[in-house]
Every structure is written in C-alpha cells, then in structure tokens.
Amino acid sequence: MKRILLILSMFVVLYSCNKNDDENLDLVTVATPEFVSKTEFRKMVDIVPPRPVKQAGKIYAYNDYIFVNDVNKGVHIIDNSNPESPKAIKYITIPGNEDISIKDNYLYADSATDLVVFNISNINDITQVERLENVFEIYNYRIPEEAFATDYSDFNWDTDIIIDWKLEQKPREDVEPNILIDRGVMFNDAVLASAAESNVGTGGSLARFQIKDDYLYTVGSYSMAIFNIKNLGSPILENTQYAGWNIETMFEADDYLYLGSTNGMYIYDLNNPAEPAYVSEFVHWEGCDPVVVDGDYAYLTLRGGNACGQIESVLEVIDIHDKSNPTLAKRYTLENPYGLGIKSNMLYVCDGTAGLKLFNRNTPVDLDLVRTIGDIQATDVIPLQDKLIMIGDNTLYQYSYLENNISFLSAFTLN
Template sequence: MKTKFICLILTLCFAFSCDKKDDFEIVQVATPLVMSKADFRNSVEVSAPQTIQEVGKIYAYKDFIFIGDVEGIHVIDNTNPETPTTIKFIKIPGNEDISVKDDYLYADSATDLLVFDISNINDEVKLVERLEDVFSVYDYQMPIEADEADYSKLNWEDDIIVGWTVTAERRKKRDDERFIDFVSDVAVIESSTGTGGSLARFQIVNNYLYTVGSYEMSIFNISNLSQPVLANTHYAGWNIETMFEADDYLFLGSTNGMYIYNLNNPASPEYVSEFTHWEGCDPVVVDGDYAYLTLRGGNACGQLESVLEVIDVSDKANPTLAARYALENPYGLGIKGNTLFVCDGTAGLKIFNKENPLDLNMIKGYNDIQSKDVIPLQNSLLMIGGNVLYQFEYLENDIKPISTYSLN
C-alpha cells in the first residue's frame, strides 16, 4: 500500500512538473550597466588621438573631418588631403551625431546637448554649454541578440545606460508578443556650417538646429551660438533613422518609410506627408524633384531585399515611387551634380549617372572596398568604410583616389 502511495505521488509530481515545464522557456535577457548622470556628465574630456574602436558617422567642417566612435569623436586635420592627420579625441559618452556652425560644435550626449567652442581647435576645444535632459530618447545600444530587457534596477531619473550584460534565463512564457524598444544612418559648397553624411540625424538650417531620435524631433534656436535654446519638441514619426534638408523641407528616413516636413515656421516644422515602404534601414538624400533612398534588408532592419528607391517628390503632399534598383548591402549615399554615389557596404561603392532619375545608369563600380557613407564636397568626395577614410578627386564619369587613411 505504501509503495502504491509513493508511486502515485511520483506520478502526480511528474505530471505537475511536465505541465510547469511547458510554461517556461530559456530567453536572452539584457540587463543595463548604468552610470550616475553626475559621473556621466563629468566624463567629457579632450585628449590626444586615440585608437578608433568602431567607426561611426562622418562630418566635414572647413579643413577638418570628424569621425564618430563608441565614446566620442576623432578630429582629423585635413588641411592636406593627401596626408590627413588625427589631432584630437573628444570623449563624449552617449554621442551619435554632431553639427557645426561658425566654430561651435553641437553634440548629443545621451539625454543632453553639448556645445563646444572649436575656434582654436588645434590648441584647445572648450565645452561652453550643456543643456541637460533635452532628449527624452537616446540610443541605448541594446544587444541585438536580446529577447527581453530587465530595467527593474534602473533609476530613469538619475542613471544613464552605458552598456549591457546578456544572460540566458529560464522565464515563464508570455502569451503576448514580446516588444523590445530598440531606440536606435547633394553636393554642397563649404561654408560656416559643416556637412554631414546621409546617416546624420542633426541638421542646421539658418538659426535652427534640428535633431531627431527614434520618434521625436527636437528643435533648438541657435541664434546665440554658444547658448542654444530648446524651442520645440514633437512627435516626428516611427523608428526615425536619418534626416536630410533640401529646399526648406526636412526629409526623415525611417525603417518603414520617409516623412516630409516643411520649414515655413522654422521653430515648428509642419508634417506634410509620408511615403511608406516595407521595413528596412533607410537613409535618404534629395535633389530637385526626386528623393533617393536605400533599403537594406537581411538583418535587424527588416526584410530580405536590398534596393535603391527613387521617389518623385515634386508634389510634397503626395510622394510616389518612381523607380527601384536592386542592390546588395546598401548604406549611405550622396549626390554631386548628375552623379549619384551609393555605398553598397561589402559590395563596394557604386557610381550612377542620374541625368534621368527614372533610368539610372551605373557608370562605375569599386567592388574591392567596403563603403558605409559618403560626403560629396565641392572639390572632393569623402567616404568611410571598413575603418578607412577615403578621399577622391572628381573626374568625368569617375573618381580618382587622393588618399586612403586607416582609422585604426
């Protein structure tokens, strides 16, 4: 009798454990590493050149090139394009973008906007202003392999996320779909305002600095360059990745489309329309009646297909798809006259004649280099890719290398 009772208990336990096992699963949980905002803000400094960790965005101003990195900005003296030289590293934790006007450099640092005086950049770079907590959303750089995030020990008011640990944990299954907030890249004449690549999220237009985050636009009045004022903040769209200004319009590239805003009231851009496409990483540039955007699939951005799309924006209220071209691994792009430069990632740099935007003609391809983004300046083309800064001279229907500078 005792044996039967034990068997019954074991049977019930086994059945119970089986039921419970079905209710659990192994998930990858990301836990944020944090720093107090006070310590975070005190960590900004200017130092001697540093080894680059991960090439970010590119920006050009006068004779200088700025390259973003994990912890800040590398400053390169490009007075002689044949022999560029790194001269400084500006440590700005949580930085993604910069813009420069009249020797004042604006940079995000997680939730803050910083202003640096770079008028004497060879000798001294001075932090002259910090606007605290003006960005409610910043890129937490959450690991892509994470299924869930554990924010239980994060103090949103006093802490800043500076990294992550990922561990496999046994957790109870959830019936609802998981959602992870992954808050997340034309030829110009050089002037007192610098030039960013197509992956930029900062744009200066006259006396205003426009910035976009994942879904929010922040507008700063920079009439007093050293003391910007937050003029407005509003919803901008969903999963915004890049911003481009042309003809008093802002074109925002998102993972699922392009948003258009007019600058009739520069302190408060007005939504005009949007063009929707399948999900994919999406920088955009505009020239005249056409916008050119690349969609990169096969990764966390969304779909498998990678293409270059040409959008007719002659009617800003009704943008329409005009043409589509297959690519392999596209990132940034830029325009110089009738030439369109497309960074096709590991597939190299592609050069198109865009005299007829509806029938682009590829006139040259450089397949032996890796390309991420370009800046077509008045007299030269800047490109970054694979931890290398490339500079090219313009030729008719081609380009000629000026220099190749390793960023390692």
Template sequence: MKLKYLFLSIIFISIWSCDKKDLDLELVQVATPELMTKVDFRNSVEITTPETIEKVGKIYAYKNYIFISDINKGVHVIDNSNPALPKAIKYIKVPGNEDISIKNDFLYADSATDLVVFDISDISSISLVERLEDVFNIYNYNIPIEAEAVDYSKVDWENNIIVGWTVTTEKRKKVDNRFVDPGVITNDVAFNAAESVIGKGGSLARFQIVDNYLYTVGNHEMAIFNIQSLSSPVLDGKQYAGWNIETMFHADNYLYLGSTNGMYIYSIANPSSPEYISEFTHWEGCDPVVVDGDYAYLTLRGGNACGQLESVLEVIDISDKKTPTLAGRYELENPYGLGIKENTLFVCDGNSGLKLFDKSNPLDVKLTKAYNDIQSKDVIPLKNSLLMIGGNTLYQYEYIHNGVKLISSFSLK
C-alpha cells in the first residue's frame, strides 16, 4: 500500500512539474535568418533586363530616368523621356540595398555592409566600378513584421550576410523583451569638371550628395565619403549622429536628420566633419523632414512601430539653428513623405491620399487640396512635374493652378 501511495505521489509531482514548466513557456513566432557568405553575396551583383518589383522602396530622379528601389533586392531603372509613357529598361541587382544617390553618371548604393559604385553613363551598359567593403553597420534587417523573437545564434557576423528570413512557431520561455537590436551587434572591420549633375531623392532618403561629399546615415551613425574622384570614393570618417535616425535632408549647408524622437541639425561648413548644432525633440514617431528657408516641415506618424500618439505635420522655426522651436502643428491621418515646390507643401498621407498645403505663411499653413482616392508614400517635386510613389504605383503630375493634374500612372508590379 505504501508503494502505491509513493507511486501516485511521484506521478502527481511529475505532472505538477510539467504543468509548472509549461506555465513558463508560450508559443512564439521566431524569425531565423537566411544566410549567405559575404564572398557569395559580393559576387551576386548583376545588371539584367527589367524585372517585377517585389517590395517597392524609395524613389530617385536623375536626368530623364527614375530609379525605384526594390527593398533589400536592387534598383529598377525607368526611362522617363516621355512622362506620359514611362518604360522600365534595366534592373540593377544589389542585394541588401536601401538607398542610392547619383552624381555625374556615377550611382552610389549601399549593399548591406558595403558601398558600391556603378557607372551609368551608358544606361544600356551599366557597370560596377568600385566596392568599399565593411563601411556600414546594418540597422534595418527587414525582420518580418509577424516575428515576435529573432534567433541570431547561427550568424557568423564576420563572414555572413542576412538575406532573408524563415518564421516558425516555437515554445519559448516567457520574457519581457524578446528582441535583440541587431544594430548593437557590430562587425569589427566595419568600425576599425563641368557643372555637376546631381540627382534628387525623396524625403525618406538616407543618402545626400553635397559637392564632393556623400553623406549617409544609419540608425545612429553618419558616414562621410569623399567623392572628388567619382569612381573611387574614400571613407573620410564616421561619427555618432543621434538615435533612431531614419532620414536626411540637405539645405543651405546644413544636414537635417529625422529620427523617431526628434530632428538633428548639423553644419557642413567643414564638409569632412559635420558639426552638431542642435536638436528639436518630440514624442516618438516616424519622422521625415524637409526644409525651406527658415522653416522645417516634418511629419510624425503614430501607431504601430512608430509610436502610440497622433499623426501630425509639424512646422519648426529654424531661423536660429541653435534653438529650433515649434511654430505649428496640424493633424493628419497616416503621413509618410513630403516635399516642397515654391509655396506648396505636398504631404503623402498614406491611405488618405496626397494633401497640398499653402505654406506662404509658415505660421499658418492651410490645406488647399486633397486627393483622397490614391495611396501615397513619398514625393519628389521636380521643376516641371511631381513624382510620387504609393502602393505599387509610380504617379506623375503636372503643376496646375491650385493643384496637380495626372500625367501618368505606372504599375510597379
């Protein structure tokens, strides 16, 4: 009889232990990196005929061409000689790409940890001419949105590049903060003529060319490249730029960095060594910025990964660069990029469409027009036309009195 009770006690304890252990576990969506060796990664650059864009990224205009990034994949080249009938003509496969910038027919692009340079003087025969290895730290790993945890245990940071993800459901021990910020995992190597023709990017850009320098920003670091020899850029240096930097805009010898919690202002009077001047702080939110004269205009997008507060357009008085102050705030729905053409401020309000504001009086910005039947993400106001991307479409508009008129819409899928 005693043996019977002892046996039942053992079973009860075992069950209780298992239940207690299960209480400490939960089902978690775990993202595991798909890896490629750096050698194979660097040999995978390729120039091909047009391909379908998988995930539309940023937009860039240069001469009669439009360049649209395919996030983490490469850059699509569109011939825009006839804006009414744009035509895809080339695809530059650049794995790990987020941004580009162009000067005098040399295209600079990030490729994960590297900076690559292409000669596009003959658009029918684009060629890779230079690669600077391990000059960037990777901040945006494009982790799947559904992932609740990331497993980096098999990543050799010195020799591997993350090129994709596999998401599986696993039992994991409950923790308060599952994510490890990959930005803090660093690669030791990464730390240790005639008038110029420079292209123009949208407000979501992280690359800016100013004279003989290319400036790039990551999550918290700025890299400065001397591009006096266009085909052979030289990394002049790196410096701390702020925190959670998302965008960069250049105006009047200053760089304006948009972050999730503010706007940083840097002087480039000494172009090889940008000098921190000041910052304007706000609540947490995704934050592109553009500047015109004494005022900066930025959008804050609340919700999701961008923060929990409202979405707004802010106008910042930067007449005194050392003490920027809030001059106005206007409610929006779901803003992304923005741009300026004379007294018109174009704001991409996501699913709520494109909105036009009269900023002739920056202290009293007024909504003048709303195009609600389109999705908008970013704009580039050119001299004679407005370029816009939204959803999977490239839109082009001509300027008309008190608004814009559609020239063409080009499907990117």
C-alpha cells in the first residue's frame, strides 16, 4: 500500500508541476511509445557498416575510438587515430540504448531493461557475448523533454519494449485521463524490491554508467544496479538498491559516486563496492543536473526552461570537503547548460545553443569566463589527456589544448 501511495503521489506532483507551465496553451505535445515484443526486441542487436546519426546522444572515448550514442537506437564507432580526420567505421544496433562503458575491450551497453556485453578486441569482428535480461528499471525509456504527456494506452508493460517515441500535438482538452502526465517514470517491481593496469574508457558528465575496479555502476531514475565484472565477459548483477529521486547522471571520483538528480546531488561512498552507502544529499531547485568533481568541489549545471522544472539556468560550485554536509559555495548564471568537464585549471561548460564556455579556475570557487565559442551548439564534452572532444547538433568537435584556451582540430558531421 505504501508503494502504491508513493507512485500515486509522484504522479500528482509531476502533474501539478506541468499544469503550472502554461494553462493558456491550447495544444500540448503527447508522446506515444513505438514498441515491439520483448522476443523480437532481443533479436534486433546487429553489427553493421556505418550509417548517419539520427539523434546524437552521449559520447565515450576508448583508446583511438570515439563511441557516439544514437538515442534509443545504438552506438556509432568512430576511428579517431587521426583527430584531424576522424572516420566512422562501424555501427552497433542496440535498441533502447543510452549509455555504454568499456573495460579491457569489453563494451557494456543498456538495451532498455537489459544489459548487453560485446567483445570489441577486434573492432572489425565485434561479437555479442552476453545479455542479462530485466536488470534495469522499465523506466529506461527516456521520454523526450518536450513531451507534456505520455499515452501508454496501447502498450503492454509485461510483453512489450519501447524502441522510440511518436510526438503529436493534441488539444489540451482531448488529453484523456489514461494519458499519464509525467516524465516517463514507471517501475519494474523485481528491480526495486581489477587491476591497476586495466584499460577503462572515459565518458562525459551526462553518463549513467561508471566502471570502478571490478564493478560496473549503473543508475536509472530511482535505482542503482551494481554489476560484478571481474569476469569481464560474464557480468553478475550483484545488487540493486534505491538511489534517490529522478536521478539523471553519475560521476565517480576518489571512491565516491555523485548522482545528479533533478532536485539535487546525492553522494555515496564505495567502501563496500558492492553496496554503495548513502552519505548525504545537496538539495537545489528542480533542474536538469549533470555533475563533475575535482578534489573538494563539485560543479553542477542546472538547465531551466524545460520539463526539469525551472526557468533559470546556472552553474553551481559545491563545497564537498565534508561529504556529510555539502554546501553551496558560489553560483554563476548560464543560458542553456548541459554537460561539463574539468582539466587542470580549466572548466569547460556546454551551454547548449550558447556554445562552449571556457572558465579559468583562479581558485576552485572563483571562475573567470575566458572564452565562448558561440557559433556551435554544445551538449557534452570530455577533456581527454591530449585533446578535448565535444558533441552538439549531430557534430563531433575536437580541440587541442592551449594555455587557458583551446585550438580547433576538426568537426565531423555525423548525419
């Protein structure tokens, strides 16, 4: 009964938030799932030649390769051995995919409710070696931000899997009671009840997968799934636990996990790697919220003007030297922020349509905006050791480092 009341209360809160957007609108955007049976869905994984990106999502770097998520559809593999002239070489069809992580040539990818494992030791002969079924929240269907409502009337949660969304404009008064006014959160009851020489890839701040030693940590909207990957080709779901409210991103630093949610940042310690322990939560107003950490400070971007809840967009600097009591140190106004990254004294912030912004960290708290690359759209960024990679508007950008600046290397159009 408590569980039912919790779910109903979530819907009530989310419904009231959406009603405040604009009661005078005559039309609203309704997202209707496009789906297949679970049996058909699990036969759809394939390795094919490169193809255009439909909607670029997150990026991931491993050795001389860059992996680009095609939202809910699969992963594009880019040969980046020459950063000035990258080349698309493979595409892995993975319906329902948003995130990947790689360790020692084993690629782990979500596929809606499942975890799929690939051996990529021979990039020209990639093979699927494992699939763990029903290990993730049913939630892992990320609803488009522009959707005001979702219509699941023809969808069977027991037998079907969502592979895409159809967006339609409908009169507000025609939105029937069976269309849930929410942000796409549904629950799967079953889920809610090495070595120093290892080669692990690098994701951006929008990632929900993190590898630490012999464990793969994954986070959904409300739960964290922990996989033991000591046997890389045969991961074991070791634990699933409640993670927090509306979790969107995860960042690992110094044996702690930092979970970015729409209303704050959760901190978990990894003293027991199989059971991350809750330490504290930093609460802010609602906003889409990736986070990165460097030393005693965390940097969060909050994007307003969308389904996440607020109008204002900011960069927050959080003092985390006392992990049990994180506090706001400073706040900077932004326009449309998404991902961010740190290298040395520089903080790189993807400010959406306002471009890529470069901040010099005079101190961890006092930031100076030294440059804005404003003729691009910036969504996610990864500061690698020898270059900066960024994605936005289906284009992969790369830059070399200068002192307190960067220099353009290439722009690779993905569509």
